[in-house]
Amino acid sequence: MRALCIYVAGSFKHKHGVRLLGRELRALGCRMLDWTEKAVPPPGLSPAERRIWMDTDRDGGQVYAFCRDACLNADIVIYYGASGQDAGVEVGLAAGAGVPVLGIRGPLEGPGLMLHGAVTVWVDSAEHALEIIGRVLANAASRWADLDFEPDEAVRRLCRAVRRRSGKRSAACAS
Numbered sequence: 001m002r003a004l005c006i007y008v009a010g011s012f013k014h015k016h017g018v019r020l021l022g023r024e025l026r027a028l029g030c031r032m033l034d035w036t037e038k039a040v041p042p043p044g045l046s047p048a049e050r051r052i053w054m055d056t057d058r059d060g061g062q063v064y065a066f067c068r069d070a071c072l073n074a075d076i077v078i079y080y081g082a083s084g085q086d087a088g089v090e091v092g093l094a095a096g097a098g099v100p101v102l103g104i105r106g107p108l109e110g111p112g113l114m115l116h117g118a119v120t121v122w123v124d125s126a127e128h129a130l131e132i133i134g135r136v137l138a139n140a141a142s143r144w145a146d147l148d149f150e151p152d153e154a155v156r157r158l159c160r161a162v163r164r165r166s167g168k169r170s171a172a173c174a175s
Contacts, residue, residue, distance in 0.1 A: 003031040004137060004162070005173030007070040009090035010080030012039060012054050018080055021126050028134055031173065033070035038063050072097045073173050075162055076136075078129060079119060082106025091118045100161030104129050120161050121154045136162055 006025055010018040015036050022032045041053040067090060071077055077094040079087060081104055094101050095118035103119035104126055105111065111119070123129050135155045139147050144163055150156045 003029055005031045005033065005075045006078060007033040007074040008078045008080050009083065009087040011083035011087055014080050014083060021080065024130050025133065028137060033074055035063065035067050038066050068093060071099065074099055075165055075173065077101045079103040082109035088115055091115060098165060100158055100165060102129055102132065102158060121158045132158060
């Protein structure tokens with residue numbers, strides 16, 4: 001089985017957490033479409049200037065294009081909550097393209113109607129998300145043979161969505 005291709009949609013304020021989650025996903029054998037490597041403001045900017053740089057993508061639209069394409073082509077998008085408008089748009093792009101979304105609720109987050117509905121499976125922690133991804137990988141490795149016997153409905157739902165998505169990704173996720 002090819003590596004699962006994952007994009008983590010999260011706020012710039014969660015950049016460190018997104019990187020740590022990405023490291024753990026890579027250790028499981030996943031391929032990451034990592035915006036944190038692209039979203040690097042020039043050195044020497046004040047916090048306010050970094051915010052402007054991030055909000056306007058002064059890098060010629062490259063960060064936006066990368067994130068948009070990643071959301072449309074990943075095998076799974078993970079929403080790292082609580083995040084803002086951009087991550088919500090990314091979830092919408094993914095859901096509209098048929099990409100399954102695993103949502104990690106922020107500690108005080110109550111997702112609104114649209115975000116809640118666009119997410120395939122919600123969990124309350126990054127640890128639980130990693131456990132679910134591990135079980136998706138195990139099911140995929142068995143070519144979904146044991147999926148009907150998977151005891152966790154959330155895992156079954158995400159596996160079915162990933163299986164439907166198989167073969168629909170672009171070269172952006174090719175290993």
